[in-house]
Amino acid sequence: MSPHQDHDHDHGHKEDGSPLNYADDSRHDVDETSHYPLMVEAIRQLLVEKEIVKAGDVQERLDFMDSRGAEIGAQIVVKAWTDPDYKAQLLKDGSKAVEEFDVPMGEAVLVVVENTDKIHNLIVCTLCSCYPRPILGLPPDWYKSKTYRSRAVNEPRAVMQEFGTIIPDTVTVRVHDSNADMRYLVLPARPEGTEDWSEERLCELITRDCLVGVTVPSAN
Amino acid sequence: MTEASPENPMYQTGDSVGIIVAHPPGHRRVPNYIKGKTGVIERYCGAFANPEERAYGMQGLPKRHLYRVRFNQTDIWEDYDGPKADTLDIEIFEHWLKGDKS
Numbered sequence: 097m098s099p100h101q102d103h104d105h106d107h108g109h110k111e112d113g114s115p116l117n118y119a120d121d122s123r124h125d126v127d128e129t130s131h132y133p134l135m136v137e138a139i140r141q142l143l144v145e146k147e148i149v150k151a152g153d154v155q156e157r158l159d160f161m162d163s164r165g166a167e168i169g170a171q172i173v174v175k176a177w178t179d180p181d182y183k184a185q186l187l188k189d190g191s192k193a194v195e196e197f198d199v200p201m202g203e204a205v206l207v208v209v210e211n212t213d214k215i216h217n218l219i220v221c222t223l224c225s226c227y228p229r230p231i232l233g234l235p236p237d238w239y240k241s242k243t244y245r246s247r248a249v250n251e252p253r254a255v256m257q258e259f260g261t262i263i264p265d266t267v268t269v270r271v272h273d274s275n276a277d278m279r280y281l282v283l284p285a286r287p288e289g290t291e292d293w294s295e296e297r298l299c300e301l302i303t304r305d306c307l308v309g310v311t312v313p314s315a316n
Numbered sequence: 317m318t319e320a321s322p323e324n325p326m327y328q329t330g331d332s333v334g335i336i337v338a339h340p341p342g343h344r345r346v347p348n349y350i351k352g353k354t355g356v357i358e359r360y361c362g363a364f365a366n367p368e369e370r371a372y373g374m375q376g377l378p379k380r381h382l383y384r385v386r387f388n389q390t391d392i393w394e395d396y397d398g399p400k401a402d403t404l405d406i407e408i409f410e411h412w413l414k415g416d417k418s
Contacts, residue, residue, distance in 0.1 A: 203364075205361065205362065207384075222347045222349070223345060223347055249349065249392075249404060250349075250393055250396075251396075251397060251398075252398070252402070253397070253398050253402075254397070265398075265399045266399075268399070268401040268402055268403065269389075269398065269399075269402045269403075270402070270403050270404070270405065271389075271402075271403070271404040271405070272404075272405045272406075273347070273350075273404060273405065273406040273407070274407075275345055275346075275347065275406055275407055276345055276361075276364070276367065276382055276407035276408075276409070277361065277362075277364045277367075277382060277407065278361060278384070278407055
């Protein structure tokens with residue numbers, strides 16, 4: 097086992113855009129000949145040999161994940177911002193509403209939670225790293241870190257502040273622990289001053305972090 | 317959507333429920349921080365195969381009822397440093413809930 101995989105530590109990585117020390121380990125220093133990478137490869141080969149999965153299935157899944165990202169989430173949000181009927185449908189039945197964006201939710205159910213001037217939503221999975229992968233792809237390292245997972249439920253305002261997000265005390269912070277079969281996506285509030293913006297320009301405001309709730313889009 | 321479970325869900329939105337305090341061995345989907353706390357059913361999510369059995373290669377059937385339960389943060393953490401209105405929602409299977417109806 098490499099020294100980077102058997103304990104929690106904070107290096108202050110910034111490679112995934114996090115301003116914080118939220119990485120348990122980082123991909124660049126994983127030794128591919130160490131215990132876990134070798135075990136993963138052995139299991140992958142066994143699954144293929146036993147015909148439980150096809151060799152191509154694994155790569156296909158990886159390619160699908162790599163094709164996901166904030167862009168699809170941003171398009172969903174902009175449609176909700178500009179089409180009240182779509183927004184109502186998205187909040188009522190998220191899984192169905194995102195079908196038109198070619199997002200297969202599988203067995204999971206998508207719950208879209210709306211930020212307003214009274215409520216701010218934040219997503220975490222304390223037990224592992226449940227995340228709306230069909231929309232956003234693989235979660236960032238900080239989302240998977242024990243630091244984020246434990247602190248987001250216990251002191252969400254302090255965590256968000258470290259991302260540069262200050263939520264006034266007049267706004268309720270609502271944390272969603274994504275620990276079972278629902279997957280969550282935050283519908284950010286449309287910033288003031290963007291009334292005459294094009295959809296393309298609006299899309300550029302919406303980052304992955306906005307869709308998890310650690311930041312909010314800003315027109316400035 | 318999921319198939320209907322043979323029995324109707326025991327709880328409805330607005331019902332007050334407690335989370336059972338238990339520490340059975342094996343894969344469990346209820347984090348310790350929420351055990352023993354009391355919240356309110358936010359919504360019924362549907363019936364899902366039991367992940368605590370699926371983790372061991374079983375099918376997890378019959379499906380179990382799943383709810384989202386809302387808690388006041390100040391009821392979860394004694395030292396919660398934020399407004400009293402702050403809340404936390406978490407998904408809990410029916411067999412981890414206790415309320416007036418169970």
